[in-house]
Amino acid sequence: MPSRSDDPVAAAIAAGVARLREAVREVAASNPVVLIDGRSGACKTTIARVLVREWPLQTAPQLVALDSIYPGWDGLAEGVETARERILRPHARGLLGTWQRFDWEAGEYAESHAVNPALGLIVEGCGALTTATARLADVRVWVDSPEPSRRHRALGRDGDAFRPHWDRWAAQERAHIARHDPVALADVVIPIP
Template identity: 65%
Template sequence: MSSAPSRSSQDAVGNSLGIAVDRIIAAIEQVAASNPVVLIDGRSGAGKTSLARALVARWPLRGRVQLVALDSIYPGWDGLDDGVELARELILTPHAKGFVGVWQRWDWTVGEPAEAHAVDPSLPLIVEGSGALTPTTARLADVRVWLESPTASRKERALARDGETYRPHWDRWARQEQRHVTRDDPMSLASLVFPVP
């Protein structure tokens, strides 16, 4: 018996994310701003990255949209909270104030900051990653998304994606996600909540 996800389970996830994109697009259009901010949160393997990429591909406004993945910012395997704080300080707050934000990519191989990236405040912005929705960041976003997915499904997808690199750190990261969920209650901060099988 294969351990690979079945086609029907992949289709179910794809269908759920497709519905989510449709509803997020409608919410973005209702904001009626040229540079809306979308935050996408959920535990590891919930589908945040897939959803963000699908949203970029179908972005409803003219011009380009900027996408920042918190995976590029977290400073290591114990860095969920620090990564979210960096995103708030260096990306979301400057964007809200009309200033250019500058953040550094975290190089997971060498364990230190790498090249810098700029965020244009005149352009729309999507920030996706575990921990993205907090009481502080929620105030800086126009559309706030939470993805809810069962642990077994999430773990299967996450480990299929990142393989043996992630496996030894799954529990360590899950504890940080649980701390975030308990402390920040991101589902209650979301303007849109989507179940993902």
């Protein structure tokens, strides 16, 4: 396995997570909310998982991936709205949040999950950073990566399950970016080669 110094993607992820750890510490709260947005294949999920492992506070955070909430291939905006209403708003008010996992194979909602407002929270996924969700977060992140690299990673990860939907999903991402300008909302921009 290549070392971080040999792998520019791994090095960029490590540098980005270091910046996020510092941003979380600067919030000076026991339950900060971190939103990680970016287009498909940008490395959002990897960054979120590494941040969970390297969380700088005493109690580990909760991680919610929007991929578990989107109601199918046309559900980017709906999934983000669900996360705002069912997870982020209750957390901001000190209330227990609940959400249901969407079973992509069955095409229906499955089990429910709770979100504890006393714990830190990381929400990652395409569309996570909007004008409405930004107000409910302490650390706002945009992960940026060139389209060829993103496509290679996403299709390498999800293969034939994603390939026929790439353009359809990308159109929703473009609409999200045009409407919300998540780069302008971000406190931290992480470039990934």
